[in-house]
Amino acid sequence: MTQGLSARALGCVRAGRPVFSGLSFDAAPGEVVQVRGANGSGKSSLLRLLCGLLPPARGSVHWHGRPVAPGNAALAAEAAYMAHASGMHGELSVNENLRFALQLAGGDTTAAHVAEVLQRLQLGAQQHRPVHRLSQGQQRRLALARVLLSRRTLWLLDEPCAGLDTQGDAAFAQCLAEHVARGGIAVVTTHHAIDTGTACTRTLDMDQ
Amino acid sequence: MDTLQRVDATAAPRGTGRRGWRRLAAPLVFHAWAGRALPWFAGLAAVLAVAGLYVGFAVAPTDRQQGEVYRIIFIHVPAAWMSMFIYLVAAGHAAIGLAFHTRLSPLMARAVAPTGALFTVIALWTGAAWGKPTWGAWWVWDARLTSELILLFLYLGYLGLVSAIDDPRRADRGGAIVLLAGVVNVPIIYFSVQWWNTLHQGASVSLTAAPAMAHTMLAGMLLMALACWAYSIAVALARVRCLIVEREALARQWS
């Protein structure tokens, strides 16, 4: 396929031990891929392979038809990765962290847009609070705010709903639906199904 | 929602079709070759060592100034040469491994490094043993000995790093970076230590041999140097065979 993300016969090795092999899938614009699997099945490793932090032991990743190597600039410019760790420094405030992350990665730093996204994720009142004072769910929402504001086509999200309450879950599902409606792609690891409404969703089960 | 199944990979064929020397780049082929070559190098090392020690301790004449003590150069100088040479060899393997992604090169670097560290210790030890009767002190901060000491730290840093990292890929490539950083630094360190030595003390106490060497002394040192070289190769081959077996056992888990 020429548009979107595809993986061909991916194999992953962590610390010398094989995690998975022979993994292939495609994700076209407008699709959400939900990655399910038991602990240790390699969900997080798959995301790291896709964004280029981890080189694949076998196989290859393709973005818009062209193969992607670790450190590849083409993918870096179009992908947003949300790891288990939020990527925010505890001593800095919400605003300061967002501003740094967006200046670094390139994204929408307009004050009005930032405020609007924070408001939507119920972080509007926390703008000047240091991040270590936020709860885990609030820190997850902050990481999500960064992803939203980065204006990237490909979202690679590792357990984005960890620690979120039902309100947060709903807000996230809505953001995800809007993202793919705009033609974006999302690969999301999760333990439970995310309701993305009418968006085309496929499930990748790591246990098989 | 459709469920995507995982597709079984078709097994990639093992490296085939290489000719001649390049076949040896495959670890399993090298393992077999090393097993055959090992006894030859070990035998060569033994023969050369006996010959070198005989020349050094029985044939070479007594030095006029230093008496019998000078004979320790027959161990000290070859050990010092080998310690530096082996570091260059390890750095060479590191560079090849980084540039060409060969599987064997990081293993070869890991195999030769402990022997290099050993020779460095021997050079330091024999240097001190020579210094005591000759100049009255166990350690004289001679430029060469100090450089050897720093070389020992470089070896220990590399060995410490590769043994502390569990992930083989990170250990190989991280170790290669350390070796290459070290090899760039070695001339700078050597130059700076020379500079430091001449700056701070006028008397040049050099542990290199006397200016005019009898032919027999030179022959003895050369024989010992070749013996050390053959020994290093034999030990490195033995070590790399163990490393190859370990790595292949890990790789077998794929199939």
Place this chain on the structure above:
Amino acid sequence: MLVAIPIIGREVRLASRRPMDALSALFFFVAVGSLFPLGVGPDAALLTAIGPGVVWVAALLAVLISLHRLFLPDLEDGTLEQLLLAPRSLTGIVGAKVVAHWLVTCLPLVIVAPLMGLQFGLLPQAVGVLLLSLLLGTPTLVLLGALGAALTLGLRGNVLLALIVLPMCVPVLIFGSGAVSSTQQGLQAGPHLSLLGACLLVAGVLCPWATGAALRLAVE
């Protein structure tokens, strides 16, 4: 280039929020420099002779103990992954982090060093050369230390970091303290300072690139 400003700004802001962390290197520097006279005795001639070396060794050790703060917090909170994924030159990012670390850690050292020089009884022109040699030498120490920190990132224990970094720092130590000793003895410091400058150039060109490669390995 532009990525340097947010990175440096962030590090300076973090240092101002936690000044004790940032100044720990400075306290260590002063402590080591004060321990030597206590160890060797108050003989002024002896202290003047060992002064340049002591100040330089103290600076080297202070840089060494501050290195864990260079990349480890970023690894732990996930910022390092975002830095690696940013569509910017990794060499530039590493260079910016090194500059930021130098500003926060070494600039206080350099400012306080002349006081230590006077404590050891160095001549005024030697104190000036001390300042200049530290200005030229400490960036090299931080560059080399960054490489060591990236290679040992996430590993337990600090000894390995010291073992890897110290041999590479020996030339800088020799040229730096040599410059001050020469001036103290009335000789030219020019050659030493030129060599320090050359070391800085070589380290500045090679270290950020190698450090970036080591960071990619550490995050895998």
